[in-house]
Amino acid sequence: APSGRSAALRARMEERLLAARFRYINQQLYTSTSREAAQLFQNDPEAFEIYHRGFAQQVGRWPENPVHRIVRYLRRRPASLVVADFGCGDCKIASSIKNKVHSFDLVPLSPLVTVCDMAKVPLAAESVDIAVFCLALMGTNLQEILEEANRVLKQGGTLMVAEVASRFEDIRAFVNAMAQLGFKSVSK
Numbered sequence: 001a002p003s004g005r006s007a008a009l010r011a012r013m014e015e016r017l018l019a020a021r022f023r024y025i026n027q028q029l030y031t032s033t034s035r036e037a038a039q040l041f042q043n044d045p046e047a048f049e050i051y052h053r054g055f056a057q058q059v060g061r062w063p064e065n066p067v068h069r070i071v072r073y074l075r076r077r078p079a080s081l082v083v084a085d086f087g088c089g090d091c092k093i094a095s096s097i098k099n100k101v102h103s104f105d106l107v108p109l110s111p112l113v114t115v116c117d118m119a120k121v122p123l124a125a126e127s128v129d130i131a132v133f134c135l136a137l138m139g140t141n142l143q144e145i146l147e148e149a150n151r152v153l154k155q156g157g158t159l160m161v162a163e164v165a166s167r168f169e170d171i172r173a174f175v176n177a178m179a180q181l182g183f184k185s186v187s188k
């Protein structure tokens, strides 16, 4: 049996390897199309597990998890509003509010998940009041993904995006591009 010290070293090294794999998968998700991302997780189910462990660890170190802020906002709005959570992960939103929430992800971390590529969700047009992308605006086909959110949103519905600031080269350009897709910025 390994001595205490070598076991601890081994555990530390394994932890670092997992963290590196998380960063690698995260980068892949942001630099490939959503279809390629779906393929990635289909071919390697372990990748999803590693990704989510790393994700939870990283967010756990932040002063605030944006999903909590989104939940606080949603709790102040009527419970009759229908919500769609794109890239829902472990469904924190669906499990924290009374509203009808459609939770979409590539892999089911929870029974509340509808497995699909968020570029094509199984919802009727104009059936949702609030669409959420919390740390999930990934994929190089963002335009297609946001057009899908636009399709399912009712006229005058709300789109909420939480993303790491460093992901944006130019937030103004992003807001302008969103305006071209039909989203008016009401709060930043």
Ligand code: SAH
Residues within 6 Å of the ligand: 029, 034, 035, 037, 038, 055, 067, 086, 087, 088, 089, 090, 092, 104, 105, 106, 107, 116, 117, 118, 119, 133, 134, 135, 136, 138, 139
């Ligand atoms: N919104 C959750 C999880 C964010 S992690 C939260 O804030 O806690 C990003 C999630 O987006 C991951 O679960 C990942 O599997 C999912 N995702 C990435 N690309 C996707 C795609 N094309 N379709 C559906 N889900 C996707």
